[in-house]
Amino acid sequence: MTHSSAQASQIATDLPQTQPGSYDTPAAIAAAIVISFVGNAVVMGMPMIVGALADDLGFGEQQVGWLASADLGGMFLASLLTAMVITRVNRRQLAMVGIIIALMANLLSSQFHDFTTLFYTRVIAGIGGGICYSLGVGCLAGTHHTARNFSILMFALVTINALELYSFPVLSDVWGVNGIYYAFCGAFVLCFFAVPKLPAFAAEPTAITETADGHKVRIPGYLPKLCLLAVSCFYITIGSFWAYIERAGVDAGLSDEFIANTLTIGTLFTLLGCFVATWLSNKAGQSKPLLVALLTMVGAMALLALGINPTVFIIGNFMFNVMWLFTDIYQLGTISNVDHSGRYAALIPGAQGLAQTIAPTAAGFLLAANLGYGAVMLLGAAGSLSAFVIYAFVYRQLRQLAPELADAS
Structure with missing residues (x-):
């Protein structure tokens, strides 16, 4: 038994027994x-x-x-x-x-x-x-x-x-x-x-979760809080993109019909993210695909920031829409794996809403400063990159505390 597993087992013996819900x-x-x-x-x-x-x-x-x-x-x-x-x-x-x-x-x-x-x-x-x-x-x-x-x-x-x-x-x-x-x-x-x-009632009263071998592990409170911060960072990307992608297309000289059709068709690809996320989590867990998804989102926003033309607009929208729900699913799963009580998961809508309120305002300041829509897309890229850094740290901590949780599906 590894040192971290032994530590987890010792912690588990000290935890009060709770009645699991039929979740x-x-x-x-x-x-x-x-x-x-x-x-x-x-x-x-x-x-x-x-x-x-x-x-x-x-x-x-x-x-x-x-x-x-x-x-x-x-x-x-x-x-x-x-x-x-x-x-x-x-x-x-x-x-x-x-x-x-x-x-x-x-x-x-x-x-x-x-x-x-x-x-x-x-x-x-x-x-x-x-x-x-x-x-x-x-x-x-x-x-x-x-x-x-x-x-x-x-x-x-x-x-x-x-x-x-x-x-x-x-x-x-x-x-x-x-x-x-x-x-x-x-x-x-x-x-x-x-x-x-x-x-x-709650499955667990606090940030306690169960590993694959049945041990209960008390997760440090800062980990689910960091996950919430990462959710807000990622939704800086969502808010920046959705508030201004149509205007960015117009600014690049694309026709209204082309923009509308691209955005409409692009939303269909969000469903693809749902199916791929489920399949991939069974193969590789959630942490590693989440990190890859965030880097892909950074790439999509950076591509749009470099300059928009019809091809870039289509590719950027496709990448964004597939990765949006893909990332959301893994974010929800990650915070749930480190907190089965639901306390922190219940804060996710608030974290999303707060960021979606801040992002368009911040993007508006960039436009008011005549920095252009490229700067808005870079703001979105920065949001996903910040989330990537946070989740990388969380993943490393989980690998030390309970390796089973780090790669849980």
Whole structure:
């Protein structure tokens, strides 16, 4: 037995026994995925919601921006709240609270259309949805095949996004923005049926995880925190790219039709990342593919920074879209492998949202300084490179603490 394994065994004997939740049953996984994608549906449908608010209610650009921020801000607050209580409360009861809050807030949003009231109801709706999303992610963190389960979640999110892209314009044409809010209400009502299938309590009370040989290892608290920092760094890349890739294409002289077609087709390749991530994790674990994926993302952003032409635009978009969900799946899996309690996994939506708020603003400063879109893409490359450095350190620490965890799938 190696020194690190002996150390892990000694730590394991000192840990209190905890009652494991039924996290790996198909019903529990399906329930966690359902409340996750319903809770996150407002983010996936944001472009259509913003359009409906402007067209139906006549709000200006600044007002719809504030309303979009209200939902996102509510979800950020919910992520913090959920992380504080997820290891101490009955998760089914917490899910019920989130569903009821979101349901009532969306109903109120359909009845009160003055800006101030709608702003506050959207903050509350964001809190309800954010509780569901963070809780669902936290429950998936307690499973043993995290790459597979998070791949299913990401596939579901992309599918729901496609459904929203198709249905929300139809709903808003018939019922205005109320049609979208009613759709959210219906989705949250369906979530009630998923609640009884959720595990009631945390798999582990703290950052404790189990190795392949059955030993329980207490993970140093700084490792999951570093993983959260890496998530934020990576989402600097996502925020920089999505906020300005269309404008960068226009600046390079590409036609609107070419840009739209490339971005639309590119999103289909995100699904490829889901399947490849699951297959590869079974072959090589999660840590090494994650590091390769981040370096690939750095390369994609650097390629776009060097100069955009039609070929570069297509290749850059393809690389970005494949690596986006690929990296997301492994990030979720990595933080789950070092913390089965779900406490830190519940903070992932907050880490993502914070970075997606900061990145466009930082990119805007670069453009205001006349540094061009190449600088924006380099900002994105720096985000992925920073995440790579952090995960490389985490991987090295896990190799010393518990080698089984470093290459877990």
